Amino acid sequence: xxxxxxxxxxxxxxxxxxxxxxxxxxxxxxxxxxxxxxxxxxxxxxxxxxxxxxxxxxxxxxxxxxxxxxxxxxxxxxxxxxxxxxxxxxxxxxxxxxxxxxxxxxxxxxxxxxxxxxxxxxxxxxxxxxxxxxxxxxxxxxxxxxxxxxxxxxxxxxxxxxxxxxxxxxxxxxxxxxxxxxxxxxxxxxxxxxxxxxxxxxxxxxxxxxxxxxxxxxxxxxxxxxxxxxxxxxxxxxxxxxxxxxxxxxxxxxxxxxxxxxxxxxxxxxxxxxxxxxxxxxxxxxxxxxxxxxxxxxxxxxxxxxxxxxxxxxxxxxxxxxxxxxxxxxxxxxxxxxxxxxxxxxxxxxxxxxxxxxxxxxxxxxxxxxxxxxxxxxxxxxxxxxxxxxxxxxxxxxxxxxxxxxxxxxxxxxxxxx
Numbered sequence: 001x002x003x004x005x006x007x008x009x010x011x012x013x014x015x016x017x018x019x020x021x022x023x024x025x026x027x028x029x030x031x032x033x034x035x036x037x038x039x040x041x042x043x044x045x046x047x048x049x050x051x052x053x054x055x056x057x058x059x060x061x062x063x064x065x066x067x068x069x070x071x072x073x074x075x076x077x078x079x080x081x082x083x084x085x086x087x088x089x090x091x092x093x094x095x096x097x098x099x100x101x102x103x104x105x106x107x108x109x110x111x112x113x114x115x116x117x118x119x120x121x122x123x124x125x126x127x128x129x130x131x132x133x134x135x136x137x138x139x140x141x142x143x144x145x146x147x148x149x150x151x152x153x154x155x156x157x158x159x160x161x162x163x164x165x166x167x168x169x170x171x172x173x174x175x176x177x178x179x180x181x182x183x184x185x186x187x188x189x190x191x192x193x194x195x196x197x198x199x200x201x202x203x204x205x206x207x208x209x210x211x212x213x214x215x216x217x218x219x220x221x222x223x224x225x226x227x228x229x230x231x232x233x234x235x236x237x238x239x240x241x242x243x244x245x246x247x248x249x250x251x252x253x254x255x256x257x258x259x260x261x262x263x264x265x266x267x268x269x270x271x272x273x274x275x276x277x278x279x280x281x282x283x284x285x286x287x288x289x290x291x292x293x294x295x296x297x298x299x300x301x302x303x304x305x306x307x308x309x310x311x312x313x314x315x316x317x318x319x320x321x322x323x324x325x326x327x328x329x330x331x332x333x334x335x336x337x338x339x340x341x342x343x344x345x346x347x348x349x350x351x352x353x354x355x356x357x358x359x360x361x362x363x364x365x366x367x368x369x370x371x372x373x374x375x376x377x378x379x380x381x382x383x384x385x386x387x388x389x390x391x392x393x394x395x396x397x398x399x400x401x402x403x404x405x406x407x408x409x410x411x412x413x414x415x416x417x418x
Contacts, residue, residue: 017101018098021098021101022098024096025096025098028094028096028103029093029094029095029096031094034093034094035094036091036092037091037092037093037094038089038090038091039057039066039089039090039092039105040087040088040089040090040113041057041058041059041060041065041066041087041088041090042057042058042059042085042086042087042088043055043057043058043082043083043084043085043086043087043088044056044057044058044065044084045084046082046084050072051072052069052070052071052072052074052075053069053070053075053081053082054067054068054069055068055069055070055082056068057088057090057105060087062222066104066105067102067103067104067105068082068090068092068104068105068106068107069104069105069106069107070082070106070110071106074107074108077109078107078109078110079109079110079111079112080110080111080112081110082110085122086112086113087112087113088110088111088112088113089110089111089112089113090105090107090109090111091107091108091109091110091111092105092106092107092108092109093105093106093108094106122225122252125225125227125252126252126255129227129230129252129256134230134231134234134255134256135255135256139234140258140259141239142239142258143208143239143241143258143259143270143271144207144239145273146273147175147206147207147208147271147272148175148176148207149175149176149177149178149205149206149207150168150175150176150177150178150206150207150208150209150210150271150272151177151178151179151180151200151203151205151206151208151209151210152164152177152178152179152180152209152210152212153180153182153193153196153197153200153209153211154181154182154184154210154211154212154213154264155182155183155184155185155213156179156181158184158212158213159214159264160212160213160245160264161179161212161264163214163263163264163265163268164177164210164212164264164265164267164268167265167268167269168268168271168272171268171269171272171273171274171275172272172273172274172275173275175272178200178203178205178206180196180197180199180200181196182195182196184213184223185213185220185221185223186223189223189226190223190226190228190229191228193211193223193224193226193229193232194228194229194232197209197211197232197233197236197240200236200238201236201237201238206238207238207239208238208239208241208271209236209238209241210240210241210242210243210264210267210268210271211233211240211241211242211243211244211253211257212242212243212244212245212264212267213243213244213245213264214245214264215245215263221244221251224242224244224251224252224253224254225251225252225253226252227252229252229253230252230253230256233253233256233257234256239258239259240256240257240258240259241257241259241260241261241267241270241271242254242257242259242260242261242267243260243261243262243263243264243265243266243267243268244260244262245262245263245264370394370395371394371395372392372393372394373392373393373394373395374390374392374393375390375391375392375393380392383408383409386408387405388405388406388407388408389404390405391403391404391405392404392405
């Protein structure tokens with residue numbers, strides 16, 4: 001076995017981490033160009049702290065970024081306060097942060113540079129999707145009250161996945177949770193998230209989908225403003241709940257989702273009810289129902305006792321006698337009403353009989369009138385229609401006779417004879 005002399009292998013110029021950092025710090029901070037440099041870029045995130053304001057300045061195409069800091073002593077002197085989505089021109093100097101091995105830009109002054117390109121693109125996309133109605137409240141679907149299977153779209157290495165699992169297990173034991181893994185940061189994240197959502201849709205078992213990612217800088221969450229992700233959420237066949245872990249503003253994914261939460265844990269809490277709360281609510285309702293039944297039974301028992309007391313004070317013979325008297329009175333009323341109606345009907349019938357008798361032709365004939373008929377049986381009403389020699393049939397009050405016309409007297413001669 002060959003042995004090596006380490007002292008002969010390691011060069012004398014080897015540096016420690018601190019030594020290397022000090023060397024880089026000296027190179028950068030002593031560089032004349034970097035002591036006072038103007039930089040233009042778009043603010044992707046900005047946060048205020050006790051010592052000052054920290055923000056990230058990125059290239060318009062998102063290919064490079066630099067961390068910036070404005071100390072509190074300089075904040076009031078800035079012409080423009082850094083805000084996410086704005087294009088700025090900053091003056092500062094490069095400084096090294098040895099503890100993390102990072103460099104940052106210490107800012108002295110900030111000038112406005114207009115709206116950032118990425119912010120403009122996001123605003124235009126939001127306006128277009130909003131015009132299509134993808135963010136309308138009417139599209140929002142309610143979350144299932146007691147889901148049995150929930151699908152989660154996130155990175156399996158992310159802390160969000162562990163937070164969601166712990167929260168769901170604590171609140172709703174026995175729930176089945178499906179993981180549809182996806183990249184949630186970087187250039188490949190939009191396509192990965194879309195594919196994960198489509199897998200859940202095609203699987204068909206879940207009643208709810210949680211799209212989640214832990215907190216981070218705004219530039220790390222840009223994939224949740226991608227149009228492909230927004231449309232995949234809108235086309236999902238089951239309700240979608242987002243918990244993307246940033247409370248400063250809402251992504252387009254949050255706007256199109258049926259319900260949004262600001263953290264993965266909050267999303268898990270919205271997804272399922274707490275089992276202990278359900279048990280307590282069940283016990284409370286059970287107690288209230290038992291009390292209501294008990295009160296109803298008690299009231300019915302008291303009412304029954306009152307009826308028994310009343311029945312005991314009123315003998316049954318007296319009650320039957322009272323009912324018999326009522327029946328007798330009703331019977332008497334019925335007889336009187338029937339007799340009255342019968343008398344009225346009899347009188348009416350007699351009146352009709354008398355009217356019919358006055359209209360009887362035989363009664364008229366018995367008073368001395370006669371009916372003259374021609375040979376064909378028709379009644380003759382005018383002498384002008386008869387001829388001398390016509391045979392006529394005359395009906396009297398009693399019997400009939402046949403006669404022959406001997407002479408026809410006109411009305412004038414008849415009046416003269418009179």
